[in-house]
Amino acid sequence: MILLVDMDAFFASVEQLHHPNLRGQPVVVCGDPGRRGVVTAASYEARPFGIRAGMPLQEARRLCPQAQYIEGNPEKYVALSLRILDFYLEFTPDVEPFSVDEAFLSMASTLDLATEIGREIQTQIDRRFGLGATIGIGPNKLIAKMASGVRKPRGLTAMTPEQFREYFWPREVRELWGVGEKLQGRLETLGIATVGDLARAKAADLEAAFGVIGPQLREAASGYDDTPLIPYHHGVDPKSMGHEVTLSSDTDDAEYLRGVLLRLSDQVARRLRNEKFRGRTVAIKLRDKRFITHLRQTTLREYTDDHRVIFEHVSRNFDFLWKGGSVRLLGVSVSHLERRENVSQSELFTSHAREGRLQDALDQVRDRLGEASLIPAGAMTGRSRLSHVPFGAISSRAMAPRTRRSDSAEG
Amino acid sequence: MFETLNQPVDVLTVFLDGRVRPLRFRWKGRVIRVKKVTGEWSRREGSHRLAYFSIESHGSESYELCYDPRGPSWMLCKAWST
Numbered sequence: 001m002i003l004l005v006d007m008d009a010f011f012a013s014v015e016q017l018h019h020p021n022l023r024g025q026p027v028v029v030c031g032d033p034g035r036r037g038v039v040t041a042a043s044y045e046a047r048p049f050g051i052r053a054g055m056p057l058q059e060a061r062r063l064c065p066q067a068q069y070i071e072g073n074p075e076k077y078v079a080l081s082l083r084i085l086d087f088y089l090e091f092t093p094d095v096e097p098f099s100v101d102e103a104f105l106s107m108a109s110t111l112d113l114a115t116e117i118g119r120e121i122q123t124q125i126d127r128r129f130g131l132g133a134t135i136g137i138g139p140n141k142l143i144a145k146m147a148s149g150v151r152k153p154r155g156l157t158a159m160t161p162e163q164f165r166e167y168f169w170p171r172e173v174r175e176l177w178g179v180g181e182k183l184q185g186r187l188e189t190l191g192i193a194t195v196g197d198l199a200r201a202k203a204a205d206l207e208a209a210f211g212v213i214g215p216q217l218r219e220a221a222s223g224y225d226d227t228p229l230i231p232y233h234h235g236v237d238p239k240s241m242g243h244e245v246t247l248s249s250d251t252d253d254a255e256y257l258r259g260v261l262l263r264l265s266d267q268v269a270r271r272l273r274n275e276k277f278r279g280r281t282v283a284i285k286l287r288d289k290r291f292i293t294h295l296r297q298t299t300l301r302e303y304t305d306d307h308r309v310i311f312e313h314v315s316r317n318f319d320f321l322w323k324g325g326s327v328r329l330l331g332v333s334v335s336h337l338e339r340r341e342n343v344s345q346s347e348l349f350t351s352h353a354r355e356g357r358l359q360d361a362l363d364q365v366r367d368r369l370g371e372a373s374l375i376p377a378g379a380m381t382g383r384s385r386l387s388h389v390p391f392g393a394i395s396s397r398a399m400a401p402r403t404r405r406s407d408s409a410e411g
Numbered sequence: 412m413f414e415t416l417n418q419p420v421d422v423l424t425v426f427l428d429g430r431v432r433p434l435r436f437r438w439k440g441r442v443i444r445v446k447k448v449t450g451e452w453s454r455r456e457g458s459h460r461l462a463y464f465s466i467e468s469h470g471s472e473s474y475e476l477c478y479d480p481r482g483p484s485w486m487l488c489k490a491w492s493t
Contacts, residue, residue: 018450018465019473021491068412076463079452370457 001114001137002229003105004144005088005121008132008153010101011077012043015070017130026067030057033069037246040072044153077101084129085232091117096229104141106229111137115158122156138164142225145177164223169196176221186210195221241277242333243267250289250326257327261318262311263379264332269307270371273363276340278303282313285331286321293329294321303338306359307376310334413489422476422485431478433464438487444469463488 007013011029016022026046031037039060042051049064060067081100088095094106105121107114118135125133136148137158146168147157159167168175174184176195190209192198198206199221206214219225243264251257261284272278282304283297296317304310314332366374422436435444450465462478473491478484 014450019491020449020467020471021473070413073452075454076450076452076465080450366457368458373457 001107001109001111001139002141002144003107003114003118003121004098004136004141004148005103005105005118005125006134006136006148006152007084007101007125008134009041009043009047010081010131011041011072012046012070013131014077014080016043018076022068022070026051026064028057028060028064028067028069029072030060030069031246032071033057035248042067080129084125087124087128088121091121094229094231097232098145104144104229111139111158111160115156118156118158122154138223140223140225141227141229142177142220143223146175149175161223165196165199168223169194169199169221171195173198173221176217178220179217237339238275238277238337240333240335240337241268241271241275241279242283242331243271244285244329244331244333246329247327250328252324252326254322257318257322257330258315259379260330261314261332262307262376264330265311265314266307266376266379268332268334269305269310270363270366272305272334272337273340273359277337278305278340279334279337280304281334281336282310282317283333283335284314284317284321285329285333286318286327287329289326289328291328296321297335299336304334305340306355413491415489416487418487420476420485420487422478424478424485431462433466433476433478433485436476436485436487438490443472443474446471449473 012027015027015029016025022043024045025043026049027043028039028046028051029041030039037057039051039053039055039057041053042060046060046064046067049067051060051064051067057069061069077100081097085095085097085103088103088105092105092107096104096106098104107117109117114137118137122133122135125131132154134148134152134155135157136144136146136150137156138144138147139161143159143161143164146164147159148155150157150167171194172184173179173187173192173195174181176198179187186209187193187198190201190205192201198218201218203215203218206218208214210217245260245264247260280303281297281299283295286294288294298313298317300309300313310332362374418438420436420438423434425432425434432448433445435442437443445466446469447467448464449467450463452463453460454463455461459479459481461480464476464478466474466476468474474487475489477486477488479486
């Protein structure tokens with residue numbers, strides 16, 4: 001059986017756990033609450049006001065001005081998440097983290113026994129960590145994940161495939177794991193409104209409309225899923241690395257926007273090098289003041305972990321996407337990753353070798369003295385608006401004397 | 412709401428089993444006794460690792476403290492003010 005353990009309103013619950021004054025109050029975790037940005041997480045006390053993750057902070061404040069707006073702290077949540085993962089290992093060695101607040105557990109047991117174990121896990125999470133968790137149980141990851149959404153918070157739902165079909169078939173197709181708003185719209189044009197409609201649709205029609213994913217959607221709608229559970233000690237390589245930032249105010253200042261893109265390119269490159277990866281596909285995300293998101297990517301001939309190469313392509317794509325209007329959010333990511341040790345030996349003897357050694361030396365300085373010790377000069381443009389960096393990549397201590405936090409990190 | 416302070420503070424500290432723990436600290440002329448460490452995490456800054464603590468005082472107030480092994484020194488990062 002597979003169990004999906006989902007920590008209830010994790011970030012907000014951790015803040016309530018750490019600070020007794022927040023308990024029982026609506027809590028909204030976000031970027032810098034003094035600036036704009038989006039809601040990262042909302043406590044269950046905040047949700048009846050209509051607050052949900054991803055909502056602009058301004059709207060959340062309008063809906064619930066009395067909520068406590070707390071600046072999120074990724075290190076804090078990751079530290080607790082790792083302790084909880086260790087706790088799961090007391091029940092089974094087969095634990096796959098799905099996100100910072102969700103994990104799949106696999107165990108050879110009947111549905112009834114898995115339900116008993118699930119209850120014990122919930123009790124222990126409450127007792128040891130002071131947190132609530134919702135658990136979904138099923139014969140595969142799909143059913144476990146969808147069962148976890150049936151009753152929250154502190155819910156526990158176990159489903160056989162038959163119970164899955166009975167419960168989900170009458171529901172909107174959007175409730176199927178993996179079906180988003182756009183896909184729902186496309187399915188509806190085929191007359192597919194419910195999960196049951198999708199399960200009963202002809203495989204050939206779905207394949208014609210969606211390619212190989214069509215029949216897979218149909219299988220999922222019937223509760224079939226053969227995705228393996230990959231225990232985290234086996235390690236899974238990331239598919240992409242990226243950072244994005246909501247700007248402190250909408251702006252059409254080209255120099256400032258390029259400075260932000262350079263800073264993001266530097267952060268992504270640094271993270272690639274830290275984790276010993278290189279990537280070939282460089283992407284930019286640009287959200288304008290109307291909340292319309294534009295994406296553009298370029299696949300390079302060679303793998304890179306150099307911020308200058310990343311920035312060069314990001315900059316080119318920015319020129320293509322940006323028509324001079326005000327920008328709200330910028331993001332940079334690199335995908336199509338390869339482990340650095342897999343890069344061919346011949347590259348070591350090219351002109352890249354000298355630059356690679358220089359980069360290693362610069363990284364060593366930053367490892368020793370902190371990220372703020374060396375920053376690309378172009379990223380200092382509009383420095384007073386650039387002090388905050390996701391995951392503290394630039395030391396707040398180093399920037400503190402002259403700046404205040406401004407931009408709010410989202411990724 | 413939280414007040415961000417980042418002020419150096421004197422902290423009576425215990426080192427036990429390789430771990431550092433705050434016991435009480437002086438702030439605004441008061442000695443604040445740590446009733447409970449409600450959370451603990453760390454953050455790398457260059458080659459050093461700073462240790463952070465969320466604490467609840469005996470007066471049910473809430474604070475965040477940071478221990479910097481380079482000093483060694485303590486910083487009062489945040490205080491909950493009503």
